[in-house]
Amino acid sequence: MGKRINIAIDGPAGAGKSTVAKMVAEKLSFIYIDTGAMYRALTYEALKENVEISNGEKLIDLLKKTSIELINKSGKQLIMLNNNDVTEEIRLSEVTNNVSYVARHVEVREEMVRLQQQLAKHGGTVMDGRDIGTAVLPSAEIKVFLTATVDERARRRHEEHLSKGQPSDLELLKSEISQRDKLDSERAVAPLKKADDAIEIDSTFLSIPEVVGKILTIVYEKGDKKSE
Ligand code: CDP
Ligand code: CDP
Secondary structure, eight states, X not given: OOOOOEEEEEOXXXXXXXXXXXXXXXXXXXXXXXXXXXXXHHHHHHHHTTOOTTOHHHHHHHHHTXXXXXXXXXXXXXXXXXXXXXXXXXXXXXXHTTHXXXXXXXXXXXXXXXXXXXXXXXXXXXXXXXXXXXXXXXXXXXXXXXXXXXXXXXXXXXXXXHHTTOOOOHHHHHHHHHHHHHHHHHOSSSOSOOOTTOEEEEOTTOOHHHHHHHHHHHHHHHHHHHHO
């Protein structure tokens, strides 16, 4: 059997990347890799250890002595930081509001990209993030750029918080998401942007199964073309 393909899914916060990436991976029996969780784990550790997030060299020193692993347990993906489960903690708003400042450092990105490329070297992955199609896996066989309006993305996060019984402020979420979009799209190194060969899917008016269906259609069409 030949090497399996890699699928890259990029896009802004709340576009539905992780939800659909997980479902596509499950359908294809691929491994799902949440690269945002890796940046979040480093941010969490930096905040915990009082490492200045404006200092790229200090962050890279921290990253080098930190182990970040994505493991699957009973169908759930857990984020392990130095062998501790931080799956919930890395979603805290303090982490969310600082992660783009950590992710803008070139040294940090180089090391993260190296780790992520290692994870995908045998193929068979669905990887989501901001720079997967442009920098991490530029030769991924399938690239999707998933978008939705900022209002819809904030609404989704708001619903998600309410459904978990967490406090939520829609207007605040909208401004935090816009701020993160700006930081991620305007940074000097590997900014969030659609790869030239990525297929853009605007999910504003699409359900989760509809987006998953579209991506699977692209995968199957590609497979058919390969066997022609
Ligand atoms: O889930 P959500 O869309 O809110 O964000 P995430 O995918 O967990 O990513 C968190 C942050 O990590 C992003 O806002 C980016 O600053 C950074 N990130 C990145 O720079 N490159 C990636 N490949 C993935 C995430
Ligand atoms: O990973 P990313 O930040 O791009 O988004 P997500 O965490 O997968 O999705 C954010 C929320 O939007 C989740 O609660 C999804 O269930 C929801 N969602 C939706 O309502 N409709 C879609 N087409 C995609 C996601």
